[in-house]
Amino acid sequence: NAGVTQTPKFQVLKTGQSMTLQCAQDMNHEYMSWYRQDPGMGLRLIHYSVGAGITDQGEVPNGYNVSRSTTEDFPLRLLSAAPSQTSVYFCASSYDRGSHGYTFGSGTRLTVV
């Protein structure tokens, strides 16, 4: 039982490049979400999904795209990276929309130069 797995752990991008941050969970959780962590701002919700085929925007969705084709995977796509997207990204999942808590991945540290 691996929990929530994020890849890669570190990434450096040039401005304008695209990439996909991967997130997978093996707990059959219906709910998955992406957050970014910036100093002094806590974690902010980017996008979330309440099940396969269903996604919605969070607090800071601009510049990011998501899809949920399976229960297990919830990739986050940066279509054209900008320096403002330099951050640490966390994926989370939960069963029953939080009643049993949220499990977080170990994070992806992204630097856009």
Add this chain to the structure above:
Amino acid sequence: AQSVAQPEDQVNVAEGNPLTVKCTYSVSGNPYLFWYVQYPNRGLQFLLKYITGDNLVKGSYGFEAEFNKSQTSFHLKKPSALVSDSALYFCAGHGSSNTGKLIFGQGTTLQVKP
């Protein structure tokens, strides 16, 4: 709009003394509240949660939290701090009508000195 606030950027306490990290919330419906801890360059570790039930919630590593509905607070406490408790602590939550949209406070750095 929902919000979670941690009024202190940093809390300093001597080892062996009790500690409190403060959190207040504003959510729609019944609150779902959580505390997480983050060590340097690590992910978030779950400490405890309040969904319903007793106002005093016990969690991991000797931590507990007190839910106070009238003051809309969910303060994290520990009777005797350890140097190893030094870390970044996040309060998070959402309302029963917004399940899944977890909102975080800005975090409080806890420094426990020997």
